[in-house]
Every structure is written in C-alpha cells, then in structure tokens.
Amino acid sequence: MALRVTLPPKISLVLTPPKPNLGSPRVSMTSAIRASAAKIETSKKPFCPPREVHVQVTHSMPPQKVEIFRALEDWAENNILVHLKPVEKCWQPQDFLPDPSSDGFYEEVQELRERSKEIPDDYYVCLVGDMITEEALPTYQTMLNTLDGVRDETGASLTSWAIWTRAWTAEENRHGDLLNKYLYLTGRVNMKQIEKTIQYLIGSGMDPRTENSPYLGFIYTSFQERATFVSHGNTARHAKEYGDLKLAQICGTIAADEKRHETAYTKIVEKLFEIDPDGTMLAFADMMKKKISMPAHLMYDGHDDNLFEHFSAVAQRLGVYTAKDYADILEFLVVRWNLEKLSVLSGEASQAQDFVCTLAPRIRRLEERAQGKAKQSPRIPFSWINYREVQL
Numbered sequence: 001m002a003l004r005v006t007l008p009p010k011i012s013l014v015l016t017p018p019k020p021n022l023g024s025p026r027v028s029m030t031s032a033i034r035a036s037a038a039k040i041e042t043s044k045k046p047f048c049p050p051r052e053v054h055v056q057v058t059h060s061m062p063p064q065k066v067e068i069f070r071a072l073e074d075w076a077e078n079n080i081l082v083h084l085k086p087v088e089k090c091w092q093p094q095d096f097l098p099d100p101s102s103d104g105f106y107e108e109v110q111e112l113r114e115r116s117k118e119i120p121d122d123y124y125v126c127l128v129g130d131m132i133t134e135e136a137l138p139t140y141q142t143m144l145n146t147l148d149g150v151r152d153e154t155g156a157s158l159t160s161w162a163i164w165t166r167a168w169t170a171e172e173n174r175h176g177d178l179l180n181k182y183l184y185l186t187g188r189v190n191m192k193q194i195e196k197t198i199q200y201l202i203g204s205g206m207d208p209r210t211e212n213s214p215y216l217g218f219i220y221t222s223f224q225e226r227a228t229f230v231s232h233g234n235t236a237r238h239a240k241e242y243g244d245l246k247l248a249q250i251c252g253t254i255a256a257d258e259k260r261h262e263t264a265y266t267k268i269v270e271k272l273f274e275i276d277p278d279g280t281m282l283a284f285a286d287m288m289k290k291k292i293s294m295p296a297h298l299m300y301d302g303h304d305d306n307l308f309e310h311f312s313a314v315a316q317r318l319g320v321y322t323a324k325d326y327a328d329i330l331e332f333l334v335v336r337w338n339l340e341k342l343s344v345l346s347g348e349a350s351q352a353q354d355f356v357c358t359l360a361p362r363i364r365r366l367e368e369r370a371q372g373k374a375k376q377s378p379r380i381p382f383s384w385i386n387y388r389e390v391q392l
C-alpha cells in the first residue's frame with residue numbers, strides 16, 4: 001500500500017515498502033547510469049507494474065522564466081521546426097517491409113526469415129529491448145507535455161513548441177512500428193511476451209526527474225536522442241556483420257532520424273546557454289548528478305524482476321549501448337555546447353561547469369574499475385525469445 005505524503009511547497013514523496021534487493025548479476029552500465037535515488041518496486045499484482053519511488057519534484061523552474069520560452073516562439077519556428085521532415089518526404093515502415101498486398105509477399109517473408117536465422121539470440125534481445133523502448137512513445141510525449149512554457153496546452157495548440165512535440169512524436173511513432181512488424185515477421189521472438197512488456201512499460205510511465213522544467217527536459221531529450229542514435233547505429237553495424245543488409249538499413253534509417261532529432265534538441269539547449277548561461281549550466285549539472293535514467297528502465301515482462309538490468313547487460317556486452325557510450329555522449333554535449341569556454345557569472349554556476357566538464361573521464365575510470373572486478377556473468381532465459389538463455 002503506497003502512502004502519499006505531500007511536502008510544502010511543491011514536493012510530494014511516495015513511500016512504499018522496500019523490495020528486497022535481488023542484485024544485478026554483474027556490474028553493468030546500468031550500475032553507472034541509473035538514477036541513484038530511483039529505486040524500482042516490482043509487484044506481482046496484476047494492475048501494478050513497476051513504478052518510481054523516488055522523491056518527485058515538480059515545477060522547479062522559477063515561474064518568470066516561462067517568458068523565455070514564450071519569447072522564443074518565433075525563433076523555434078525558424079530554427080527548430082525546420083528539422084522536421086514533411087510527411088510526404090518521410091519514409092514509412094512499409095518501405096522496408098514485405099508488401100502484404102503484393103503477389104511476392106510470401107516469398108519476401110520467406111527471404112526475411114532466412115536472413116534472420118543467421119542472427120544470434122543475444123542480438124534479438126537488444127533489438128527487442130530497443131523496439132520496446134520505442135513502443136513506449138506515449139510516455140515520452142507525456143513527458144514533453146509536462147514541461148512548463150512549452151507543453152501542448154490543448155492537444156492541438158499552434159505554438160511552435162506544441163507543433164514540434166506532436167510532429168516529433170509522429171516521426172518517432174514509425175520507429176517502434178517498423179521494428180515491431182519486422183520482429184514479428186522473423187518468427188524468432190515471442191510476440192505475446194513482448195506485447196505484455198510494452199503494456200507494462202506504458203503503464204509504469206517514467207519520471208526522468210525533469211521537474212516540469214524545459215531546461216532539464218531539453219537536456220534530457222538531447223542526451224536521449226544521441227543515445228538512441230548510438231544504439232540504433234550499433235544494431236545497424238551488427239546486422240551488417242551478420243550479413244543482413246536489409247535489417248542494417250532499417251536500424252540505420254531509424255538512427256538517422258534520431259540524429260536529426262538530436263540536432264534540434266541540442267540547438268534548443270545551445271540557445272538556452274546563450275540566453276541564460278548560469279541557469280542552463282546549473283540545469284545540466286543537476287541532470288548529470290541525478291544521472292540520465294533510461295526511458296525503459298521500468299520494463300517488466302511479468303516474469304523477470306530485473307529485466308532492464310538483464311537487457312542492459314546484454315547491450316553492454318554486445319556493444320550496442322555501453323557505459324562508455326554514456327560518457328562519450330556527455331563529452332559530446334560538453335563540446336557541442338562549448339562548455340569549457342562558456343562564461344558564467346556566479347560561483348555556483350562555475351562549480352557546475354567544473355563538474356560537467358570533468359565528469360566524463362571520471363565515469364570512464366569508475367566503469368573500468370567495475371569491469372575489472374566483474375565476475376563471469378551467468379546465462380539467463382529471456383521470455384522475449386521463448387525463454388532461450390543468453391549470456392549477460
């Protein structure tokens with residue numbers, strides 16, 4: 001039974017009984033990148049998916065700063081909406097899939113299934129995990145619409161920010177759709193278990209601890225778009241190594257979308273650094289102190305209480321998304337926003353600047369040490385691939 005305590009002025013704390021720590025079977029990237037306070041409760045109750053139990057902070061941006069985003073309306077129209085692609089020029093999932101209305105459909109499906117036989121189970125675990133992450137898109141649109149000053153106030157608002165959020169969502173929707181249909185056709189995965197995981201995950205939601213602040217929110221999305229660009233790029237590279245050029249093209253095409261989105265979000269944050277260097281530096285340091293939580297960190301399939309840790313361990317071992325990538329993304333953003341040279345005014349912002357500019361090497365050192373101590377990892381069954389075992 002959860003007990004909700006409301007703390008003045010705008011902080012509420014959800015207290016839940018602690019769950020015994022089952023431990024992660026190996027030190028993986030998740031140990032380095034998880035929000036330290038974001039403990040997860042998984043419950044076997046049918047309507048109770050895993051949920052966040054950390055302190056939930058809301059509306060932390062000073063209200064007067066909302067004006068900054070109102071004033072940036074025209075700027076966003078001219079500088080951010082240009083990174084959207086007109087629907088008529090966009091690829092659609094069907095461009096990469098056998099056409100069910102054509103005579104050659106069965107043959108094409110047969111060819112797809114033959115190619116997919118060459119690909120090992122651990123790769124499928126990564127691809128399924130990536131697909132499930134994409135399929136929880138309602139959660140990410142919700143997250144963007146929690147942000148003060150940029151949320152879509154009506155559901156069809158005509159502000160540049162709202163237009164961006166809806167069109168971004170519409171572009172993203174093709175990612176999960178394409179991977180889902182592709183994986184279905186391979187016959188290599190347990191679709192019902194995957195579908196259950198998606199349902200649990202959307203039911204869980206997520207709290208990336210962006211506190212309704214567009215400063216924190218756009219730093220988070222800058223990081224995440226880069227992270228998905230990296231991971232889809234890596235699944236593309238691996239598919240090519242296994243000789244499946246069509247799958248490589250699918251993952252590479254999705255990665256290219258993520259890159260375009262990364263360009264837009266990093267441009268917003270670049271603008272915030274220009275307008276409000278101290279506030280933006282403090283926000284960046286705050287996000288990095290809390291650690292960027294992965295969008296699907298609450299995933300659950302009804303069986304495995306540590307599903308996300310297990311999926312992450314496989315992604316780390318295969319090099320699809322690693323602790324090193326986390327540090328590389330942070331470093332990329334520091335360079336992208338020219339943070340080493342940026343002038344800030346307050347001592348607090350200057351400390352925040354030192355923190356973010358020196359963090360990547362520190363994360364790398366910690367991770368190397370953890371990897372050095374890591375024991376031989378076990379093999380565990382994944383429901384997504386019909387409970388076949390995969391090494392973590």
Ligand SMILES: [Fe+2]
Pocket residue numbers: 134172175228258
């Ligand atoms: Fe995506």
Ligand SMILES: [Fe+2]
Pocket residue numbers: 172224225228258261
């Ligand atoms: Fe994305």
